[in-house]
Structure formats: structure tokens, C-alpha cells
Amino acid sequence: MLRLKHWQDAVNAVLGAWLILSPWAMGYQGETAAMSNAVIIGLALFAAALGAIFVPRAWEEWTEGALGLWMIVSPWALGFSALQGPQLTAVVTGVVIAALALWTLLTDKDYSAWWRDRMAQ
Numbered sequence: 001m002l003r004l005k006h007w008q009d010a011v012n013a014v015l016g017a018w019l020i021l022s023p024w025a026m027g028y029q030g031e032t033a034a035m036s037n038a039v040i041i042g043l044a045l046f047a048a049a050l051g052a053i054f055v056p057r058a059w060e061e062w063t064e065g066a067l068g069l070w071m072i073v074s075p076w077a078l079g080f081s082a083l084q085g086p087q088l089t090a091v092v093t094g095v096v097i098a099a100l101a102l103w104t105l106l107t108d109k110d111y112s113a114w115w116r117d118r119m120a121q
Helices: 007-026 032-054 058-077 084-107 113-120
Strands: none
Touching: 007 032, 007 058, 007 084, 032 058, 032 084, 058 084
């Protein structure tokens, strides 16, 4: 039976599925940049989270964190910041994704050893 190392990865998998479905759930499927961004990043997040669930590695958490940061800035980078629904979805989801990834990186004794070693010097 699969033993989940970090509950945050399961939440990020759900958030990835949410991003994939959000253009239709929130009604912005006609906005190409916002929809494409949500679906592509959602697929990447879902894949990274599944990888982290089945074969936990620190790089997957870093990937999830980077995807979260991208979601935060994507409304301005891709030009859909004037659209309240897609902007709010991207920013709020991105903040949660990045926070969960950072939380995992800082609290996992295997992943945070690098930080501890650097801080001790």
C-alpha cells in the first residue's frame, strides 16, 4: 500500500486538477491565454505532485514551488490581469501551491538538511 510522505503533495495534485478544470468551472474558457496557462500549468503541477507522491524527491517540490510562483505572476506576464476571475484563480491558487511546496521543503528532514547545513556554517 502507498504511504503518503507529504499530505501537501496530494493537495497540490488536487490543485493541479482544479487548474485544469478552472477555465470551464469559472467561465473563462474563451480567454485563450488564461485558459491555456491554467491547463498547461495544471497538467504540469498534477504530474509533479503525482511524482512527489509515488517517488518523493526534493526537485519535485522545487518544481511545484516554481509553478506556484509562475501562477502568481502569470496574469501580468500573459496580459489577463484585467480579467478578475482568471486573475483571482491564478494568484490564489499560485500562493497556495507555492506555500505548500515551501512548507514541504522546510519541514521534511531529508529535504531541509541542505538548508540546515548552510545555516550552521
